[in-house]
Amino acid sequence: MADAVKMDAPKLKAKDFKSDQEVRWCPGCGDYAILAAVQSFLPELGLEREKIAFVSGIGCSSRFPYYLNTYGMHSIHGRAPAIATGLATSRPDLSVWVVTGDGDALSIGGNHLIHALRRNVNLKILLFNNRIYGLTKGQYSPTSEPGKLTKSSPMGSVDAPFNPLSLALGSEASFVARTLDSDRAHLKDVLRAAAEHEGSAFVEIYQNCPIFNDDAFEVLKSPETRDMALIRLEDGEPIRFGSEGGEQVVVQSGYGLQVKPADEVDPADVVVHRSDIDDPAYAFALSRLSGTVLDHTPIGVFRSVRKPTYDGQVRSQVEEAASGVDRAAALGGLMHSGDTWTVL
């Protein structure tokens, strides 16, 4: 959140953040759960509603701003990070959030996403990743698994997918996290950490599309599989997961990380998670533990480091230059500077 945003808490509740608009996602859409989690989290910001602005692009997820009683803009496909950059840079008093999807952020808007992240603009970017194009009725997306059968890939998609967290880390993001639509407590924890972060915060939210890509993340949710697939990252804790009798740990391996059965590893060799490591290589290695196959999927805060923000630096340059300047007088001075002559 920007420096100037006040944190003295008005006592608002989740319902205060509901707008009067009827929510129109498909029944069972993961977006409902995310909306409910966000509405119940927003009071924690301690801000009046008018100090919060949500900007979205195009796609199912991008309807989000309509359902929040804050300021909101539903913009154009892929451009929300650019528009939000303009707002955040000129308005340090606002808490600015971007809601986007895998097609919006990673395909048509990929350029704006990476540049917002490398600049470290004070934006909280929530990427709802359902690995499919929902609004246009079911084409493969830049995060769909290879071979995916869709209307536009009847013989299977041959597109190699992005790993959104790897991309964010490669874009010099200062805050990178992942969470699940179905785990409200975890989702709120991650939102809280993102909100507290100064600079760009990138949060990938795995979100189920019941119509075009149902159960894409079921392996992370089903009681039968989740313990062996889901890795909950906790700062300062060794990375352990797995069900009883099948405990797993994460250890260093070559230039990266790998999962090993706990009983094959000296406990001293288990990697202890730290999100504040300056070198992004560790977080990147974590992001590579899973790809389109979700067998070992870390969730939580991968990386959170302090870096100067773009908007903060831009404003301090302008403030320094403009301090105490009478603009009208300065304009006269500028126009009469250099070579001038007078005709009588």
Added chain:
Amino acid sequence: MNTVRQLDRVVIRFAGDSGDGMQLTGDRFTAETAKLGNDLSTLPNFPAEIRAPAGTLPGVSSFQIHFADSDILTPGDQPEVLVAMNPAALKANLRDLKPGGIIIVNTDEFTKRNLKKVGYDDSPLEDHTLEDYQVIEVQLTSLTVAALAEYEIGKKDAARSKNMFALGLLSWMYSRTTEVTEEFLRKKFTKKPQIAEANVAALKAGWNYGETAESFAVQYEIPPATLPAGTYRNVTGNTALAWGVLASGVASGLPLFLGAYPITPASDVLHELSKHKKFGVTTMQAEDEIAAAGAALGAAWGGALGITTSSGPGVALKSETISLGVSLELPLIVIDVQRAGPSTGMPTKTEQADLLMAMFGRHGEAPVAVLAPQSPSDCFETMLEAARMALQYRTPVMLLSDGYIANGAEPWKLPDLAELPDLGVEFATEPNATDASGEPTFLPFQRDPETLARPWAVPGTPGLQHRIGGIEKADGTGDISYDPANHDHMVRTRAAKIAGIDVPDLAVDDPDGEAEVLVLGWGSTWGPIGAAVRGLRDRGIHIARAHLRYLNPMPANVGEVLGSYKKVVVPEMNLGQLALLLRGNFPSADVIGYNKVRGLPFTSNELQDALEEVVKNG
């Protein structure tokens, strides 16, 4: 003793390799000329390549200045004096020179090798190529090096000062003083006093050479022009635009936000504004043209005056964002410094072929206001007008400058800043309606009955939280609406808002009222058309003229004006874009296009011929 001859006007072109410093030479000659009180107009012409191979035709850079003892409108059709620093400069510019004109050549550069580079088998100085001209041969390089022998600088650095030698020589020929340039050089090279003094010495050596060498029998004087009283400066269009942006900030009291991506010939607006952060202007060099427009729109949503600058290819990329601006009904100023297209086209050359893109280059019914400055200094006021329209009507506005205006310069009588318009905006701070249960509520699309503008409630305003977006909105509430009647109503309302923008009537210049032909232009053709009309009237030919600054909406009296003349000639540096609009809107007018797309401004001579043809033969 030299003879001094009085002239009323001269056109000089300095030409050399792009590394020879011709733009600086021209700029300094301009400053000296302005100081002397002549009216003037300048046109730089440089290659798109930053450093094309030395001595080649693509590497030639030139600067033309027209100055006179009366007011003038163009940089001149044909130079009467050509300074050619090498064979390439001679070859590239010779065909433009007036027969009988003066050529000053740097003979040191006329080596076999340099001649061969540009395809001269024999030196044009020794055959008949130049027999129609007065050729003055000067060993510019070696004279400069000799003059700087006592300075502790290398021969190469000494030779680089030859442009100052040339400037000194021309300053003598045309009776300019060199003090302004000396002062400039000492300031420019504050940290390298040795270089400063060497340049000053080269300048003086050139001046003295003119006075003593026998090749120069005649010195010329061009008396000052009689211009309206006031303080003047020379200004390029891009600088005037940037200062217009600063003035819009002063006049509106709003913070300024420029989103831009570097592109020729618009980048200088970004550079200029980046220097002036003390005016509360934020400049963002965005990752692309789309982001530049998006960030400006985002800042506008937040209550800033949002501006994005580009040229044709970049404006094409911004199109979707401009349409969003139309739908959101937020102020956004889009500056298109037009260049020759399509695609990369000729980036450093001028054209007016983006008019129809500005008018219609969007999806859906997405009208915006469009206006165009007519000369470099006019960019200042046109920018203020663009800001007025954007802020008052909450709409994107397209301002169409072009490469000729952007880089060309002319004296500008500095405006009285006390007379800046009041562009102050009232943001919405209170509910503007009551809901069904009688509670106060805010309707983001409840319009001002007069301007049809919607309220501008910036994020952060307590109690007015609302959502806006590109989806069609219900009139008043702004809620998402797919209602057919509502969409029809909203499309028509947005169109009516733009059509209803208050613009002044078109002024017609028809001194004796006997003209049957009207010449109607827009944008940078103002100067050449004006010079052509003057030429025709001097010969007793009746012709009326008018120039459109407001292209959308057009002034209310345009139809009436067109109807008052038998024929209307519309010169444009495109294939007839304004003509198409006029024929569509005013089918009874007899509109005749005069169109050229050579990347160069019209000459007043060709326009005179074309207009005379219509006047005489219809």
